[in-house]
Amino acid sequence: MIFLGLTKIGGIIAVLSLVLIQNTTKDMHPHWIGLKKSLFVPLLFLGMSLSFAQAQTEAPGLKAADLASAYESYREPAITHRRFTHADLQPLIQKHAAQFQVNALGKSVMGKSISALDWGTGTTKVMLWSQMHGNESTATMALFDLFNFLEGKGDAHQELRDLLRSQLQLKFIPMLNPDGADAFKRRNALDIDLNRDAISLISPEAVILKKVRDDFEPEFGFNLHDQQIYYNVVNTPKQASISLLAPAYNEATEINEVRERAMQTIAGMNELLQELIPGQVGKYDDAFEPRAFGDNIQKWGTSTILIESGGLIGDTEKQEIRKINFMILLNALHSIATKSYTKYQTAEYFAIPDNGFQLMDLVIDEVQVPVNGNWYPVDLAIRRRETESTGGYFLAGSVEDLGDMQVFFGMETLDATGLKYQEGKVYPTSFESVKEVTLEKAMELLRQGFMAIKVKQGSPRQLHDLPLVVLKSSDKYSGGWTTGAVPNFFLTREGKPTHAVVNGHLIHLDRLPTEKFRNRIF
Ligand SMILES: [Zn+2]
Helix, strand or coil: CCCCHHHHHHHHHHHHHHHHHHCCCCCCCHHHHHHHHHHHHHHHHHHHHHHHHHHHHHCCCCCHHHHHHHHHHHCCCCCCCCCCCHHHHHHHHHHCCCCCEEEEEEECCCCCEEEEEEECCCCEEEEEEECCCCCCCHHHHHHHHHHHHHHCCCCCCHHHHHHHHHHEEEEEECCCCHHHHHHCCCCCCCCCCHHHCCCCCCCHHHHHHHHHHHHHCCCEEEEEEECCCCCEECCCCCECCEEEECCCCCCCCCCCHHHHHHHHHHHHHHHHHHHHCCCCEEECCCCCCCCCHHHHHHHCCCEEEEEEECCCCCCCCCHHHHHHHHHHHHHHHHHHHHCHHHHCCHHHHHCCCEEECCEEEEEEEEEEEEECCEEEEEEEEEEEEEEEECCEEEEEEEEEEEECCCCCEEEEEEECCCCEEECCEECCCCECCHHHCCHHHHHHHHHCCEEEEEECCCCCCCEECCCCEEECCCCCCCCCCCCCCCCCEEEEECCEEEEEEECCEEEECCCCCCCCCCEEEC
């Protein structure tokens, strides 16, 4: 209603004014004719300009505020974090069985069902598939939000919904790799990367995707992934929260009509994204990968758009990026339904800056490290990678590189000029368990130079949230500043510790940390 209303009202006013102006007869009093013209000519202009103004704001796509309000109304409340399972999704799929046509496509290596949900009666076919990499779940969440939206009725978005229904035939495949999703890992149960199995088709999941594509023959395809949080917009400290790609269909990365359509659609998506996350959109590398699905589906004649959901500071569970996915998908579907993507040029696609891989969780500049009795100033670049464990995940800190780190950007940085590296000690007396140690107690131990404690209860790989190294099976811990080392150490000024780095987390010793630590017992 909001989207098309003004165009229609403006159009009606303009047409009525024209009719009234034309409908002037010879026997009318000249004064009356004059009055009529003075009244209806401005009215004609009002109508035309209303119509034109609205068409102008409408053309690039839907309004961000309307898309955001659609998301707030239709977000699927049963999904609240990234690590949902195949079993979690089944009742949600069933919930939509009345409004969508739900089809069982087949089973994963471990026998879990893979389903398609079909919606719409139009002629333009669009296929969207998510989570072929099991630990890339952001878009799956957005698809379930989208299902709720499409199933809604009688709200401010009905006109958009009717348009999509009448123009498009949508096929959704949420969670193509359920075995990988349940273990929250990239690969399937055969340990194969499905995105390198588009030609050999060794995996049942790959066979399913290929067969659906060939049977359905969509005009457009959306290949939905997550990328590491360390991707940035090249040579800037801005995180690439969304990266987009119209994959190449040959080694020469040529552009045919199929790929051009994908590029135009992406240019429209980028326009909205620049409103939502200015400067945080990257263009993914388009080197041709002969085994990948995106590249091959483009080659097979479906205009294919890759969406990579990256990181956004403070959005650990990717709920903001989920919302952005919902908004850009809905916007893209609208632009396909109205063919408004045709107004974009491939140049606008190429103008999107490239992705870089230059982000670090922590960069410590100019810290003094000792070798052979001398001190050297180095920058330390540190990442903390998520590692799955029972009962959740922990972060595993690692020194990625050191020396001159000016080509990297820290999500957190410390200027450690004048600070010296120092190893920590192990507290000699064992504690009963981690529960016995409060955050305040942990900070007191760190200030005294103790980096690690021992506990009597607990087991290795068990999670804890203390800013300390916790030992159960060992009396010693691993730490250092060289490449690959676990960043466990102190920074000191005149022999006194000012900062601790525990498993790659920077802790200022003069204040209580507020971040939530995800550490493990060793
Ligand atoms: Zn992926």
